[in-house]
Amino acid sequence: MEISETNTVAETVTKNIKAAHIFKKNGIDFCCGGNVSIKKACKKANIDYNELLNELKTIDEVNSKSNDYKNWDLDFLADHIIHIHHKYVEDTIPLILQYGEKVTKVHGHHYQELSEIFRLFKEVATELGGHLKKEELILFPFIKKLVEAEKLKTSVALPPFQTIDNPIRMMEEEHETAGDIMKQIGILTNNYTPPEGACNTFRAYYSKLDEFEQDLHHHVHLENNILFPKSLALEKEINTY
DSSP states (O other): OOOOTTOBHHHHHHHOTTHHHHHHHTTOOOSTTOOSBHHHHHHHHTOOHHHHHHHHHTTTOOOOOOOOGGGSOHHHHHHHIIIIIIHHHHHHHHHHHHHHHHHHHHHTTTOTHHHHHHHHHHHHHHHHHHHHHHIIIIIHHHHHHHHHHHHHTOOOOOOTTSSTHHHHHHHHHHHHHHHHHHHHHHHHTTTTOOOTTOOHHHHHHHHHHHHHHHHHHHHHHIIIIIIHHHHHHHHHHHTTO
């Protein structure tokens, strides 16, 4: 993304809505107070201008390296899911809630669907909060025990949930619930399309909801289609030792 010293915060967001999330994270007003240069906004917010500029310039960079998830060790894949997707969920939910609260308060009288969108997102946020902890504290540690047992050719003590199939089925049901809620949000937002003339905060809200759903799809794919089936197979293999 090309940025010059004369570009205002508002112009930058208009050019690329993803910039809104960087400004928001750094406490820079990109909506009502966005008609100032990025340099002045950084000075006012006591933010390093060059660091922010580098972040903005690389906003659209995509890692072209193809990840061969199917051939990753299961413990490594579990850690990847935690550090990338769980962290994304934890970092992004507060931001979307801030956007949602503001947009619903300011525009909810005119766009009545906003109240329902906000309610649904709060529901999925609560759902995922507990879900991630169950994976991090119960399921994933057991998967790592299975990996270690395979390396040592030893057995694993019977867990409280008897077989890994039980927590996996619970996680898959919760994935489906979260996916259904985001599907409803997609319908209510007209596939995350802000109304004509929407302010930058409104646009940023829908953009972040769209990004959140896309990340959720990839997150669920890694678990439902790779991590879980391979963990089930590994448990059966270890039970033969």
